Amino acid sequence: MNHTESIRPRLERIQQRSLYAGIAGLAICVLGVFIDREQFFRSYLLGYIYVLGIPLGALGITMLHNLTGGSWGYSIRRILESAVKTIPLMAALFVPIVFGLHSIYIWTDQNLVGHDELLQHKSPYLNVPFFLIRVAIYFAVWFGVSYLLVGKMRRVEAAGGPADDRGVQNFSAIGLLAFFLTATFAAFDWMMSLEPHWFSTIYGVMIIVGQVLSMFALSIAVLAVLTGWNPDLREKIRESYFHDLGNLLFAFTMLWAYLSLSQFLIIWSANLPEEVTWYVQRSTGGWGVIPIILVAFHFLAPFFLLLMRKTKRNPSTLAAVALVVLVMRYVDDYWLIAPSFHPLGIHLSWLDIVAPIGIGGIWLWMFIGQLKKETSLIPLNAPFLTEAPKHD
Amino acid sequence: MAEFHSPEALVEAASRARDAGYRCMDAYSPFPVEPLDDIIEKRGPYLPLLVLIGGAVGAVAGYALQYYVSVIYYPLNVGGRPYNSWPSFIPITFETMILFASLTAVFGMLGLNRLPQPYHPVFNVRRFAMASNDRFFLCIEAVDPKFNTGETHKFLEGLSPDHVSVVQH
Structure with missing residues (x-):
């Protein structure tokens, strides 16, 4: 059965608009290089980190689902696969950051490191050549794992194999380990090293859970749109799937809050100068507004809305909650990254808005391009979706 | 039947x-x-409402207990932190909220269903x-x-x- 045939014109229209938005956004960013070179690179990093979270989250969820099973995963399998396939694009979009290292990371400044004993001790790790080698390793692992994983899954599916194929499971277990390690160190390198004196061991997990949350939110929104367009798909993906996905969005919202609070609680309790300054900087000079927004809309609002059964069983209300989460993911990344550059007070550059639109637009263009190549939007070997709904 | x-x-x-x-x-x-x-x-929608009230009572009770102990009954200066250290009270407040809400759910369900019922x-x-x-x-x-x-x-x-x-x- 061909799901994409009937919705192709609509997918193509959105894809084209994304491309226009992406090109326009990036073109304005290029203009920004001439106006404020430093701010351009900093905003670009922020936009890049935000968008990168989506395909990385997809990679994590796909492998996690291969290990745990559960019918919820098959309903978004094609969306996850399409997102995972955009990792090469994200590797290409990393290039501008390589040229802007000196505008972004203060540990690249030899003069400053020469006067700072702590940074001298960190320089065997934090130096430009090793940083670039690690970038290459991360992308090699992410691309290698995603390429082999999707290939393996599609081969098993095409051969009529079971959804819980042993080979795919084994590969996912190793892949998940490799993904977790690389994504943790990428978070340390690209985000935590913005303030090279500060450190937190929970940081990597916190970032990965945020990425997974981004992808869950996007999957729900995309699935709601696709099932709204295609009655055939609507019949297969019933309310109970949205209910399950809503529960997962709820669980990861709580996990994100739990990890964010854990980091804060430990640093707040210890109250050590080299640690607590990170939070002081992020709660004074106007920055303090953002944690209040995060607690209210990244945690409390989705928490109470997703407690209710009605929200989770209605695709459009669930998608609305998911979109709020998706916007809040950006606010969270903004709060983690931007205060490092503007310690004196809250600062929102127009480039902070344009950069994610540019990168996100290009990303969406490629994501929809991958999605529309699929003939069937549900996997052929999904055990629960292909059967008629009997014996609930 | x-x-x-x-x-x-x-x-x-x-x-x-x-x-x-x-x-x-x-x-x-x-x-x-x-x-x-x-x-x-x-x-009627009594059970969800009961659970919500149970959770709210649990959260307030959990926080109040910690507040009473560390601010009113036995104030102790720990490393110069304020007596009312709200960040460190959050985990217990959350736990008591879940505890009260789930106990309300179980006993509320039994009560509203008039269980245990030896004869039907x-x-x-x-x-x-x-x-x-x-x-x-x-x-x-x-x-x-x-x-x-x-x-x-x-x-x-x-x-x-x-x-x-x-x-x-």
């Missing part, structure tokens, strides 16, 4: 009984049958024992305003059940 041999037949019968205007009815089956949730009238009239029908095995029952209760022994019996017969029995009570 009508007896069926498949969950689909039970769902079909329940929705037809609902269309016919019956409201006070209950279905019995060996495992949860999801569509029935929307067909059979529930006795449906057990007067011997065949009902199979409700925990492979039979599905739909029972229209005598308190229903539309209930009439003769007519309701005829109506249930019309649903093509395996068997119809009258529950003595």
Whole structure:
């Protein structure tokens, strides 16, 4: 059965608009290089980190689902696969950051490191050549794992194999380990090293859970749109799937809050100068507004809305909650990254808005391009979706 | 009370009984049958509300306990931190909220269902024992305003059940 045939014109229209938005956004960013070179690179990093979270989250969820099973995963399998396939694009979009290292990371400044004993001790790790080698390793692992994983899954599916194929499971277990390690160190390198004196061991997990949350939110929104367009798909993906996905969005919202609070609680309790300054900087000079927004809309609002059964069983209300989460993911990344550059007070550059639109637009263009190549939007070997709904 | 041999037949019968205007009815089956949730009238949205209140009480009680202990009853200066150290009170506040909410859910459910209940009239029908095995029952209760022994019996017969029995009570 061909799901994409009937919705192709609509997918193509959105894809084209994304491309226009992406090109326009990036073109304005290029203009920004001439106006404020430093701010351009900093905003670009922020936009890049935000968008990168989506395909990385997809990679994590796909492998996690291969290990745990559960019918919820098959309903978004094609969306996850399409997102995972955009990792090469994200590797290409990393290039501008390589040229802007000196505008972004203060540990690249030899003069400053020469006067700072702590940074001298960190320089065997934090130096430009090793940083670039690690970038290459991360992308090699992410691309290698995603390429082999999707290939393996599609081969098993095409051969009529079971959804819980042993080979795919084994590969996912190793892949998940490799993904977790690389994504943790990428978070340390690209985000935590913005303030090279500060450190937190929970940081990597916190970032990965945020990425997974981004992808869950996007999957729900995309699935709601696709099932709204295609009655055939609507019949297969019933309310109970949205209910399950809503529960997962709820669980990861709580996990994100739990990890964010854990980091804060430990640093707040210890109250050590080299640690607590990170939070002081992020709660004074106007920055303090953002944690209040995060607690209210990244945690409390989705928490109470997703407690209710009605929200989770209605695709459009669930998608609305998911979109709020998706916007809040950006606010969270903004709060983690931007205060490092503007310690004196809250600062929102127009480039902070344009950069994610540019990168996100290009990303969406490629994501929809991958999605529309699929003939069937549900996997052929999904055990629960292909059967008629009997014996609930 | 009508007896069926498949969950689909039970769902079909329940929705037809609902269309016919019956409201006070209950279905019995060996495992949860999801569509029935929307067909059979529930006795009001009390439980979710109770759980919400339970959770709120738990959160307030958890915070109040910590506040009372560390601010009023035994103030202790720990590393110069304020007595009312709200960040470190959050985990326990959250835990007591969950504890109170889940206890309210369990006991509220039992209370609203009037459980444990040593006697229920449906057990007067011997065949009902199979409700925990492979039979599905739909029972229209005598308190229903539309209930009439003769007519309701005829109506249930019309649903093509395996068997119809009258529950003595």
